[in-house]
Amino acid sequence: MEYLLVTFPRPRRVKVDDEYNGSTGDVIELEAGSHVITLGPPANFKPSEQRIILKNTSELAPREIAFDLDT
Numbered sequence: 825m826e827y828l829l830v831t832f833p834r835p836r837r838v839k840v841d842d843e844y845n846g847s848t849g850d851v852i853e854l855e856a857g858s859h860v861i862t863l864g865p866p867a868n869f870k871p872s873e874q875r876i877i878l879k880n881t882s883e884l885a886p887r888e889i890a891f892d893l894d895t
Contacts, residue, residue, distance in 0.1 A: 826878035827886035828852045830861060833893050837864035851886050854878055863891055870894040 830838045832848040839845070839862045846852035848863070855878075862873040869891040881887050 825853050826856045827881045827883050828854055828859075828861070828876075828878060829886040829888045830863075831888065831890045832863060832869060836869075836891075838862075839864060848891075851883060853883075861889060868894050 828840075829851050830848050834848075836848045837844050838847060838852060840852070840854060840859050842860075844864065845854070857879075858875065858877050860873055860875050863869050871891070874889050874891075876887065876889060878887055
């Protein structure tokens, strides 16, 4: 298993490969490999999605990605 931490200035649901899977600020457990990450509504964030490859992570050292508030 691999681990991902998604950050955003506000609490938001995290969508992984078109399915909700956790929330911002929480470590999410995923299969290794390629994933498309985005956030739940409202669509006030950028970028609109991030494509990542997860490998060589641990629960204590997850892959971290950030979304910014788009005002």
